[in-house]
Amino acid sequence: MRGWAFYSRLGGLPRGRAQGKPTAADEAKMAHALALAGAAAAMGEVPVGAVVYETATGRVLGEGFNRREADHDPAAHAELLAVRAAARTIGDWRLNHCTLVVTLEPCVMCAGLVVNSRVGRLVYGARDPKAGACESLYAIASDGRLNHRPEIVPGVRAEACGDLLRAFFRRLRRGEA
Numbered sequence: 001m002r003g004w005a006f007y008s009r010l011g012g013l014p015r016g017r018a019q020g021k022p023t024a025a026d027e028a029k030m031a032h033a034l035a036l037a038g039a040a041a042a043m044g045e046v047p048v049g050a051v052v053y054e055t056a057t058g059r060v061l062g063e064g065f066n067r068r069e070a071d072h073d074p075a076a077h078a079e080l081l082a083v084r085a086a087a088r089t090i091g092d093w094r095l096n097h098c099t100l101v102v103t104l105e106p107c108v109m110c111a112g113l114v115v116n117s118r119v120g121r122l123v124y125g126a127r128d129p130k131a132g133a134c135e136s137l138y139a140i141a142s143d144g145r146l147n148h149r150p151e152i153v154p155g156v157r158a159e160a161c162g163d164l165l166r167a168f169f170r171r172l173r174r175g176e177a
């Protein structure tokens with residue numbers, strides 16, 4: 001069982017310490033990210049959506065949804081596209097003053113991007129027990145050995161985010177997607 005002691009041994013913060021509560025803006029942006037995930041599903045992509053907004057103002061700076069199939073790009077995850085778009089919008093790769101909202105717990109690559117882009121806050125929906133790198137398999141975004149740790153708000157609209165994924169894979173198994 002990976003518990004708090006496990007992450008503490010790795011030098012990271014105990015789980016929960018860096019976690020905050022969702023704001024009204026987080027909830028609103030998660031609704032938008034869910035709509036983006038729905039658009040991904042309609043294209044036959046695994047439904048994950050992401051939004052980057054300026055924390056103080058709520059202004060959306062970038063958004064994206066999973067486009068791995070459409071772009072033939074293994075890195076075309078929703079978060080990566082949203083973070084890149086946001087950095088282009090502000091003309092700076094540093095996103096300390098921004099919040100990344102994503103429907104699914106980020107993977108190893110995207111959790112690494114959260115660290116590298118210095119995103120100030122990370123808000124996510126459903127946990128990903130198979131690939132999640134923020135609490136499920138790894139805790140990269142709260143690992144004290146790395147030089148940046150965002151505030152993390154997990155579990156926002158987790159039911160809705162997970163339902164979208166489950167419905168997608170159900171359709172896929174039936175050959176309908």
Ligand SMILES: [Zn+2]
Nearest residue numbers: 077107109110
């Ligand atoms: Zn990812």
